[in-house]
Amino acid sequence: MRSVVHTRQGDPAEVLELREEDGRPRPGAGEVLVRLRVRPVHPGDLIAVEGGLPGLPDQDSQPRTPGVEGMGVVEEAGADVRAPLVGRRVAAFPAPGTWAEYVVVPAERAVPVPDEVGDDTAALMLVNPLTLVMLHRAVEQALDGHDGPVVQTAAGSSVGRLVSAHAERHGLPLVNLVRGAAGARKVREMFPGQPVIVTSDADWQDQVRRATGGGGARAVLDCVGGSLTRDLVGLLGDGGTLISYGRLGSGVTMLDELPLVNRGLTVRGVTIWHWTDRTPEQRAEDLAFAVDLARTSPELLEVAARYDLADVKAAVKHARRPGKSGTVLLTSPAETGGAR
Template structure:
């Protein structure tokens, strides 16, 4: 019997997700793999999809999971992929299933030095970092004495972005909500300044750290009032790069903020990356994401680990304020 994490209607993930059992694993067809999933991550985007589903229909949740190849269909010729190989399945709707029959191009081999925890987070978050770094570089914030900001810096993507910025010598100021979160992030990344937005005059603290250098980009997965505050900190011609919508409120923005400073608001998502990036660029970006997993494994933090039977508790933990890292769920 195959277990799957499903939902039948939109709503709060902890309320609507359940484990369904039934059927047997499907044999792979031509060009396909049968993968036995061991672990999957809960990303903010997964939860947003559950909350905003547009119809009442049974769906299997998730887009990323890691596991073992159980069978290989005819015509599959892919280095590192054979029965017994470890792979991470990426951008496959319904990935939170104990067995997946997927096209081989959806499966990325896991390098020998990458553990199961990192393998479960190997693609979505690092690919997001690849996209964000490319967007930051396009603004001129990288190099030429430029600085960029990022909010939610204690998140999984935020920590990876910090590690990448330090690795490549990019000047960054991190933002987190609380002093406690700032202390945790400083412990992991002592070379990168961090400001707590709970402080009453935190924008002044940011300006002091920037010290007059051009601040031409800000990365933000939150939205709402915070995004408006970030726009107010940008130098003329700067860009707010938004890649999430954790806040329920719309971005607070007065037209004068844009008109007076020629600012830009730009959205970045994995789905748009898939839709607009050439196959060659996607292959290169996936290779880069795997290299990030190999080189920066210590930046991949597990916030909590749950058996699939406790999916509601796992989903609740994934949205807990102050969470550091990614919640993982295991098929035991």
């Protein structure tokens, strides 16, 4: 089987390599073997290859295969798997090691894909929509009954668009931040009713203050961090919350520099890795939301480009390209019958 591996952390375009080995893994009790067709390249996948982020484990010397989600067909089920999954198209998450031809996951992590959802959309069906669910809950808690307003960074990102669409649907006042004019054009086209502000404008913070009214933002959803954090906290109204869920930016902001105490501010993190802590009922509800989103709004799960697994180095470079729109996919050749 083919798999992408790295034996040390570093620049993904340098440390990732394709390996071909005989054989394939076997599912244990309660597990299924998925023959993968499509897997996304998420920013978090690249950060895990690079390492060095606080809270992430360093890699030991064992080869590691990146990837946390993907879609394919269940080829084999282990003992005790009661659901009729063999032969079905599924999306899998959390599924560590999806940048390979096969992955073995607990059967409950293999989510059947409706016929009307294509392979590429199915490959993007879980991580970002479930992140949206987690962010939605964090925003609800931060608003604590208030109407908003909410500010978000990297609004042109795949997750940012889900947030914008969700805000539009729920009437949540949202101010979108992007770092450049090209990104701003795209977000304005997609969400003409929402303000879009470019952080390279000298007066961008004043523009945000005007857009959020006198009281400032009740919550800022941020995946940029670094030195931008200080400015973002300045946009919060008293009692507001900075929700941090990514680290695309550079530089640092010291916690002690922030006026947390005097202004009663909250800083909190959100990670999809805590999604598995939700109750089985909550997870079933969240998965139903994700599947429904894939069925009804596939345009929100945009594909930037498709690369064969063997072209992983080109794929990871594309995934980091400024101005990219959507998510880069890693594909496997279609089996007989063809990928949808």
